[in-house]
Each structure stands twice: as structure tokens, then as C-alpha cells.
Amino acid sequence: xxxxxxxxxxxxxxxxxxxxxxxxxxxxxxxxxxxxxxxxxxxxxxxxxxxxxxxxxxxxxxxxxxxxxxxxxxxxxxxxxxxxxxxxxxxxxxxxx
Amino acid sequence: xxxxxxxxxxxxxxxxxxxxxxxxxxxxxxxxxxxxxxxxxxxxxxxxxxxxxxxxxxxxxxxxxxxxxxxxxxxxxxxxxxxxxxxxxxxxxxxxxxxxxxxxxxxxxxxxxxxxxxxxxxxxxxxxxxxxxxxxx
Numbered sequence: 001x002x003x004x005x006x007x008x009x010x011x012x013x014x015x016x017x018x019x020x021x022x023x024x025x026x027x028x029x030x031x032x033x034x035x036x037x038x039x040x041x042x043x044x045x046x047x048x049x050x051x052x053x054x055x056x057x058x059x060x061x062x063x064x065x066x067x068x069x070x071x072x073x074x075x076x077x078x079x080x081x082x083x084x085x086x087x088x089x090x091x092x093x094x095x096x097x
Numbered sequence: 098x099x100x101x102x103x104x105x106x107x108x109x110x111x112x113x114x115x116x117x118x119x120x121x122x123x124x125x126x127x128x129x130x131x132x133x134x135x136x137x138x139x140x141x142x143x144x145x146x147x148x149x150x151x152x153x154x155x156x157x158x159x160x161x162x163x164x165x166x167x168x169x170x171x172x173x174x175x176x177x178x179x180x181x182x183x184x185x186x187x188x189x190x191x192x193x194x195x196x197x198x199x200x201x202x203x204x205x206x207x208x209x210x211x212x213x214x215x216x217x218x219x220x221x222x223x224x225x226x227x228x229x230x231x232x233x234x
Binding site for chain 2: 001002004005007008009011012013014015016018019025027028030031032034035038039041042045046049054057058060061064065067068071072075078079
């Protein structure tokens, strides 16, 4: 059962990685990387059960946190070309609006 | 094996097998579908069905231990942040001017740009104009 789930998640990771490398737009790649992170969280949990040591779930939780924050940060960077306080930066640039 | 343990085992089998199925289907869809907006649907299959079923199956395997609590925390977190991240990606794509193949000139659903340069009536024909103006100061 856990072997089946592990193999399934691995196959899914391969598909998602193909999309992440060949995505025509930026957003395809961001979506694929986000999905890859979800697969990784599930894989860590399932492999813990597969090997009889479900002690790695803390790492899975940490990975889920980092994945979400990383996705939002990448999107914000490609929207504004900066990861900081956007309003403050625009104020410092002289208010050319 | 008692009847309850057998029932839990069978339920866990069903949950994990169907969860693995949903994970593969979501990943395959995000590989093979033709459009970014179509791939969003496939991504949400993994985010909802795969995650919930796999987490519930692993909880049934673990029993009432600390592992179940951790799994439930992971499940709740993924259940909240998965659709949020997908929505953020879709919103960024929409604002930057990416449109579905069947709706090339769609402008009605576009949210107002955060930094308005041309004023409310100065719409450009190019869909990526907002992204270019805001993105490159």
C-alpha cells in the first residue's frame, strides 16, 4: 500500500518536473514547482510510514511552510521586481505617479 | 485481527490507494493539458483530493498517537495554503495579461492595477502593459 503510494507520488513528481522544465510561461513553472512541493510533503510522510519510522513529519510540515512562503515570494518578486515594502520603495523613488 | 482493526485496515487501503490515484491524475493533467488555466484545474485535484485522502489514510494507519496530530496539522495547513497559492498564481497570471485560449480579449475580470499611470480611461491595447509599467520602474 505505502509502496504503491510512493511509486505513484514519484511518477507524479516526474510529470510535474517535466512541466516545470518545459512550461511555456513563468506561471506554469511556478504552479509546477508549487505542486512539486506538495508532492514532496506527501512523499516524506508516506516514506516515513513505508520504512516504519514516521518521525520525519516535522520536516514535512517545515517543507510545507517553506513551499507556501516561497511561492508567494517568487510571485511577488516577478510582479514588483523586489521583495520588500513596495509602498515604501515607490515613495523613495520620487512619486512619479 | 479483530473486526475493528480489519475495518480500519480496509478503510486505510481505500484512502491511500485512491489518494495515490488522484496524485497521479493531477500530475498527469498538469503535464498534458494544453493551457495554463486548464492546468490549474489539474493542480487543484492534487491539492484537494490527493492530500486529503493520503493524510486520512495515514492517520488511520497511525492510530491515536502524536503522529496523527502531526499529520492533521500538515493536512490542515496544506488544505488552507494549497488553494491560496494556486489562487495567487492565477491572480498574478491574470494581472500580467495571460488569457485563456478561448477568451483572448477578456478584460472585464481584470482587477485594477495597484499603480495607475495612465488614469482610469487610458487603457492600452496590449494586455501586458500594466505588468510592464509596474514591473520596470
